[in-house]
Amino acid sequence: MSATTTTTNGAGAARATDPAGVVEAFLAAMEAGDVDAAVALLDDDIAYTNVSLPTIHGRRGVERLARLVFDRLGMHFRVVVHGIAVEGDVVLTERTDALGLGRFEQRFWVCGRFEVRDGRITVWRDYFDWADITVSLLRGALGAVVPALNRRWPSGG
Template sequence: MTEQTNGLVGHTTAESDIAIVDKFFSALRDKDLDTAESLLDNDVVYQNVGLPTIHGSRRAMRLFTGMQRPSLGFDLKIHRTAADGGTVLNERTDVITVGPVRMQFWVCGVFEVRDGRITLWRDYFDFYDMTKGLLRGLLGAIVPGLRPTL
Protein backbone atom coordinates (compact mmCIF):
# COMPACT_ATOMS: atom_id res chain seq x y z
CA MET A 1 0.00 0.00 0.00
CA THR A 2 1.36 3.46 -0.84
CA GLU A 3 -1.57 5.53 0.37
CA GLN A 4 -0.77 9.13 1.33
CA THR A 5 -2.06 9.89 4.84
CA ASN A 6 -1.43 12.99 6.98
CA GLY A 7 1.38 14.03 4.66
CA LEU A 8 3.26 10.78 5.28
CA VAL A 9 3.30 7.50 3.41
CA GLY A 10 0.82 5.26 5.24
CA HIS A 11 1.92 1.90 6.66
CA THR A 12 4.56 0.94 4.15
CA THR A 13 7.78 0.99 6.14
CA ALA A 14 9.08 1.14 9.68
CA GLU A 15 10.52 4.57 8.83
CA SER A 16 7.11 5.99 7.89
CA ASP A 17 5.55 4.59 11.08
CA ILE A 18 8.33 6.17 13.15
CA ALA A 19 7.82 9.46 11.27
CA ILE A 20 4.12 9.45 12.18
CA VAL A 21 4.89 8.96 15.89
CA ASP A 22 7.62 11.65 15.72
CA LYS A 23 5.24 14.06 13.99
CA PHE A 24 2.63 13.36 16.68
CA PHE A 25 5.08 14.24 19.45
CA SER A 26 6.30 17.33 17.59
CA ALA A 27 2.71 18.53 17.34
CA LEU A 28 2.16 17.98 21.09
CA ARG A 29 5.41 19.83 21.83
CA ASP A 30 4.31 22.72 19.59
CA LYS A 31 0.81 22.76 21.13
CA ASP A 32 -0.63 21.99 17.68
CA LEU A 33 -3.46 19.82 18.95
CA ASP A 34 -5.27 19.74 15.59
CA THR A 35 -2.28 18.09 13.92
CA ALA A 36 -1.76 15.75 16.88
CA GLU A 37 -5.40 14.67 16.82
CA SER A 38 -5.28 14.15 13.04
CA LEU A 39 -2.56 11.54 13.59
CA LEU A 40 -4.71 9.56 16.04
CA ASP A 41 -7.28 7.08 14.81
CA ASN A 42 -10.82 8.04 15.90
CA ASP A 43 -10.93 4.82 17.95
CA VAL A 44 -7.42 5.09 19.41
CA VAL A 45 -6.74 3.32 22.69
CA TYR A 46 -4.53 5.43 25.00
CA GLN A 47 -3.11 3.66 28.02
CA ASN A 48 -0.83 4.89 30.74
CA VAL A 49 -0.25 1.52 32.37
CA GLY A 50 -1.54 1.65 35.92
CA LEU A 51 -4.08 4.37 35.09
CA PRO A 52 -7.52 4.13 33.43
CA THR A 53 -7.56 3.45 29.66
CA ILE A 54 -8.92 6.20 27.41
CA HIS A 55 -10.82 5.31 24.24
CA GLY A 56 -11.16 7.68 21.27
CA SER A 57 -9.09 10.53 19.88
CA ARG A 58 -11.27 13.32 21.28
CA ARG A 59 -11.11 11.94 24.81
CA ALA A 60 -7.34 11.41 24.56
CA MET A 61 -6.75 14.93 23.25
CA ARG A 62 -8.83 16.46 26.07
CA LEU A 63 -5.91 15.62 28.35
CA PHE A 64 -3.73 17.97 26.33
CA THR A 65 -6.09 20.94 25.98
CA GLY A 66 -4.82 22.32 29.28
CA MET A 67 -1.37 22.46 27.73
CA GLN A 68 -2.62 25.35 25.58
CA ARG A 69 -2.10 27.66 28.57
CA PRO A 70 1.23 29.51 28.52
CA SER A 71 2.17 28.30 32.02
CA LEU A 72 1.90 24.63 30.99
CA GLY A 73 4.15 22.75 28.63
CA PHE A 74 5.23 19.39 27.30
CA ASP A 75 8.57 18.35 25.90
CA LEU A 76 10.43 15.11 25.41
CA LYS A 77 13.67 13.56 24.33
CA ILE A 78 13.51 10.26 22.47
CA HIS A 79 16.51 8.09 23.34
CA ARG A 80 15.77 5.03 21.20
CA THR A 81 13.18 4.01 18.63
CA ALA A 82 12.49 0.68 16.97
CA ALA A 83 9.72 -0.37 14.61
CA ASP A 84 8.44 -3.55 13.05
CA GLY A 85 5.21 -4.43 11.30
CA GLY A 86 3.24 -1.33 12.24
CA THR A 87 4.49 -1.24 15.83
CA VAL A 88 6.77 1.55 17.04
CA LEU A 89 8.60 1.38 20.38
CA ASN A 90 10.39 4.29 21.92
CA GLU A 91 12.29 4.96 25.10
CA ARG A 92 12.13 8.59 26.06
CA THR A 93 12.23 11.23 28.76
CA ASP A 94 8.98 13.19 29.04
CA VAL A 95 8.90 16.68 30.49
CA ILE A 96 5.82 18.33 31.95
CA THR A 97 6.19 21.97 32.91
CA VAL A 98 3.80 23.77 35.25
CA GLY A 99 4.98 27.34 35.75
CA PRO A 100 8.53 27.15 37.14
CA VAL A 101 8.24 23.42 37.97
CA ARG A 102 9.81 21.13 35.37
CA MET A 103 9.13 17.44 35.96
CA GLN A 104 11.13 14.90 33.92
CA PHE A 105 10.63 11.14 33.97
CA TRP A 106 11.44 8.04 31.94
CA VAL A 107 8.76 6.51 29.68
CA CYS A 108 8.66 3.54 27.32
CA GLY A 109 5.98 3.91 24.65
CA VAL A 110 4.31 1.39 22.35
CA PHE A 111 2.43 2.67 19.30
CA GLU A 112 0.49 0.73 16.71
CA VAL A 113 0.19 2.57 13.38
CA ARG A 114 -2.34 1.57 10.74
CA ASP A 115 -3.00 3.47 7.50
CA GLY A 116 -1.00 6.45 8.73
CA ARG A 117 -2.77 6.88 12.07
CA ILE A 118 -1.96 5.80 15.61
CA THR A 119 -4.46 3.17 16.80
CA LEU A 120 -2.77 2.32 20.10
CA TRP A 121 -0.66 4.50 22.39
CA ARG A 122 0.53 2.68 25.49
CA ASP A 123 3.03 4.25 27.88
CA TYR A 124 4.88 2.45 30.65
CA PHE A 125 6.51 4.49 33.40
CA ASP A 126 7.58 4.10 37.00
CA PHE A 127 5.56 6.07 39.56
CA TYR A 128 8.64 6.21 41.81
CA ASP A 129 10.69 7.77 38.99
CA MET A 130 7.85 10.21 38.30
CA THR A 131 7.73 11.18 41.99
CA LYS A 132 11.51 11.77 41.98
CA GLY A 133 11.04 13.91 38.86
CA LEU A 134 8.38 15.97 40.62
CA LEU A 135 10.57 16.47 43.71
CA ARG A 136 13.54 17.49 41.52
CA GLY A 137 11.25 19.85 39.62
CA LEU A 138 10.00 21.47 42.83
CA LEU A 139 13.57 21.84 44.09
CA GLY A 140 14.57 23.37 40.76
CA ALA A 141 11.72 25.88 41.03
CA ILE A 142 13.16 27.04 44.36
CA VAL A 143 16.83 26.89 43.32
CA PRO A 144 16.94 27.66 39.55
CA GLY A 145 20.47 26.31 39.20
CA LEU A 146 19.13 22.85 40.09
CA ARG A 147 16.35 22.94 37.48
CA PRO A 148 16.46 19.74 35.40
CA THR A 149 17.25 19.98 31.70
CA LEU A 150 17.13 17.47 28.86
Protein backbone atom coordinates (compact mmCIF):
# COMPACT_ATOMS: atom_id res chain seq x y z
CA MET A 1 0.00 0.00 0.00
CA SER A 2 1.07 3.57 -0.54
CA ALA A 3 1.74 6.33 1.93
CA THR A 4 -1.57 8.10 2.28
CA THR A 5 -2.33 11.71 3.04
CA THR A 6 -5.79 12.24 4.44
CA THR A 7 -8.19 15.12 4.57
CA THR A 8 -11.80 15.38 5.65
CA ASN A 9 -14.73 15.67 3.31
CA GLY A 10 -17.83 17.73 4.04
CA ALA A 11 -19.23 14.94 6.22
CA GLY A 12 -16.06 14.91 8.34
CA ALA A 13 -14.94 11.47 7.11
CA ALA A 14 -11.24 11.03 6.34
CA ARG A 15 -10.26 10.24 2.76
CA ALA A 16 -7.01 9.61 0.95
CA THR A 17 -5.64 12.42 -1.22
CA ASP A 18 -2.47 10.90 -2.68
CA PRO A 19 -3.14 9.32 -6.10
CA ALA A 20 -2.48 5.68 -5.12
CA GLY A 21 -4.48 6.06 -1.91
CA VAL A 22 -7.44 7.49 -3.83
CA VAL A 23 -7.39 4.60 -6.32
CA GLU A 24 -7.05 2.01 -3.53
CA ALA A 25 -9.94 3.61 -1.63
CA PHE A 26 -12.04 3.67 -4.82
CA LEU A 27 -11.43 -0.01 -5.56
CA ALA A 28 -12.14 -0.92 -1.92
CA ALA A 29 -15.45 1.00 -2.04
CA MET A 30 -16.38 -0.78 -5.28
CA GLU A 31 -15.53 -4.13 -3.71
CA ALA A 32 -17.70 -3.25 -0.70
CA GLY A 33 -20.54 -2.31 -3.06
CA ASP A 34 -20.51 1.19 -1.51
CA VAL A 35 -21.52 3.24 -4.53
CA ASP A 36 -21.75 6.47 -2.51
CA ALA A 37 -18.16 6.15 -1.25
CA ALA A 38 -16.85 5.18 -4.70
CA VAL A 39 -18.64 8.03 -6.47
CA ALA A 40 -17.39 10.52 -3.87
CA LEU A 41 -13.86 9.82 -5.18
CA LEU A 42 -14.76 10.71 -8.77
CA ASP A 43 -14.38 14.11 -10.39
CA ASP A 44 -17.57 15.64 -11.80
CA ASP A 45 -16.04 15.44 -15.29
CA ILE A 46 -14.53 11.93 -15.09
CA ALA A 47 -13.99 9.98 -18.29
CA TYR A 48 -14.44 6.21 -17.70
CA THR A 49 -13.43 3.87 -20.51
CA ASN A 50 -13.25 0.14 -20.87
CA VAL A 51 -10.99 0.26 -23.92
CA SER A 52 -12.87 -0.75 -27.08
CA LEU A 53 -16.21 0.21 -25.50
CA PRO A 54 -17.80 3.67 -25.43
CA THR A 55 -16.51 6.16 -22.85
CA ILE A 56 -18.85 7.24 -20.06
CA HIS A 57 -18.48 10.94 -19.31
CA GLY A 58 -19.28 12.53 -15.96
CA ARG A 59 -19.76 11.36 -12.40
CA ARG A 60 -23.52 10.94 -12.90
CA GLY A 61 -23.00 8.56 -15.81
CA VAL A 62 -20.57 6.39 -13.84
CA GLU A 63 -22.91 6.47 -10.84
CA ARG A 64 -25.87 5.34 -12.97
CA LEU A 65 -23.81 2.40 -14.24
CA ALA A 66 -22.63 1.47 -10.72
CA ARG A 67 -26.16 1.66 -9.31
CA LEU A 68 -27.44 -0.52 -12.16
CA VAL A 69 -24.73 -3.14 -11.55
CA PHE A 70 -24.79 -3.17 -7.72
CA ASP A 71 -28.26 -1.98 -6.70
CA ARG A 72 -30.60 -3.07 -9.49
CA LEU A 73 -28.84 -6.21 -10.73
CA GLY A 74 -27.40 -7.17 -7.33
CA MET A 75 -23.96 -8.00 -8.71
CA HIS A 76 -20.82 -8.08 -6.60
CA PHE A 77 -17.27 -7.03 -7.41
CA ARG A 78 -13.97 -8.39 -6.09
CA VAL A 79 -10.46 -7.22 -6.83
CA VAL A 80 -6.88 -8.23 -6.16
CA VAL A 81 -4.28 -5.62 -7.06
CA HIS A 82 -1.13 -7.42 -8.17
CA GLY A 83 0.85 -4.26 -8.78
CA ILE A 84 0.43 -0.52 -8.54
CA ALA A 85 2.73 2.16 -9.94
CA VAL A 86 2.52 5.91 -9.60
CA GLU A 87 4.08 8.71 -11.58
CA GLY A 88 2.78 12.11 -10.63
CA ASP A 89 -1.01 12.05 -10.87
CA VAL A 90 -1.10 8.81 -12.91
CA VAL A 91 -1.72 5.46 -11.19
CA LEU A 92 -1.35 2.17 -13.06
CA THR A 93 -2.82 -1.03 -11.65
CA GLU A 94 -2.48 -4.65 -12.66
CA ARG A 95 -5.45 -6.51 -11.20
CA THR A 96 -7.65 -9.53 -11.19
CA ASP A 97 -11.28 -8.40 -11.09
CA ALA A 98 -14.39 -10.48 -10.58
CA LEU A 99 -18.01 -9.65 -11.33
CA GLY A 100 -20.58 -12.00 -9.92
CA LEU A 101 -24.25 -12.66 -9.53
CA GLY A 102 -25.38 -15.45 -7.24
CA ARG A 103 -23.20 -18.52 -7.86
CA PHE A 104 -21.82 -17.06 -11.10
CA GLU A 105 -18.52 -15.21 -10.89
CA GLN A 106 -16.48 -14.06 -13.87
CA ARG A 107 -12.79 -13.58 -13.02
CA PHE A 108 -10.48 -11.73 -15.43
CA TRP A 109 -7.29 -9.68 -15.58
CA VAL A 110 -7.36 -5.93 -16.01
CA CYS A 111 -4.76 -3.21 -16.33
CA GLY A 112 -6.10 0.14 -15.21
CA ARG A 113 -4.89 3.70 -15.72
CA PHE A 114 -6.23 6.34 -13.37
CA GLU A 115 -5.53 10.06 -13.32
CA VAL A 116 -6.08 11.72 -9.95
CA ARG A 117 -6.21 15.45 -9.30
CA ASP A 118 -7.03 17.10 -5.98
CA GLY A 119 -8.05 13.76 -4.46
CA ARG A 120 -10.53 12.92 -7.25
CA ILE A 121 -10.28 10.45 -10.14
CA THR A 122 -10.54 12.38 -13.43
CA VAL A 123 -9.73 9.49 -15.80
CA TRP A 124 -10.40 5.77 -15.29
CA ARG A 125 -9.37 3.61 -18.22
CA ASP A 126 -9.35 -0.19 -18.01
CA TYR A 127 -7.60 -2.42 -20.55
CA PHE A 128 -8.46 -6.10 -20.92
CA ASP A 129 -8.31 -8.91 -23.45
CA TRP A 130 -11.58 -9.94 -25.09
CA ALA A 131 -10.36 -13.56 -25.35
CA ASP A 132 -9.73 -13.60 -21.59
CA ILE A 133 -13.15 -12.02 -20.96
CA THR A 134 -14.81 -14.69 -23.12
CA VAL A 135 -12.96 -17.56 -21.40
CA SER A 136 -13.75 -16.10 -17.96
CA LEU A 137 -17.42 -15.80 -18.90
CA LEU A 138 -17.56 -19.45 -19.95
CA ARG A 139 -15.60 -20.62 -16.91
CA GLY A 140 -17.81 -18.51 -14.63
CA ALA A 141 -20.95 -20.05 -16.14
CA LEU A 142 -19.58 -23.58 -15.82
CA GLY A 143 -18.22 -22.75 -12.36
CA ALA A 144 -21.71 -21.80 -11.19
CA VAL A 145 -22.61 -25.47 -11.67
CA VAL A 146 -19.22 -27.07 -10.90
CA PRO A 147 -17.16 -24.56 -8.85
CA ALA A 148 -13.86 -26.37 -9.56
CA LEU A 149 -14.18 -25.31 -13.21
CA ASN A 150 -13.98 -21.59 -12.44
CA ARG A 151 -10.67 -19.76 -12.65
CA ARG A 152 -8.81 -19.93 -9.35
CA TRP A 153 -8.91 -16.74 -7.31
CA PRO A 154 -5.39 -15.34 -6.83
CA SER A 155 -3.90 -15.61 -3.36
CA GLY A 156 -4.27 -12.45 -1.34
CA GLY A 157 -7.91 -11.99 -2.28
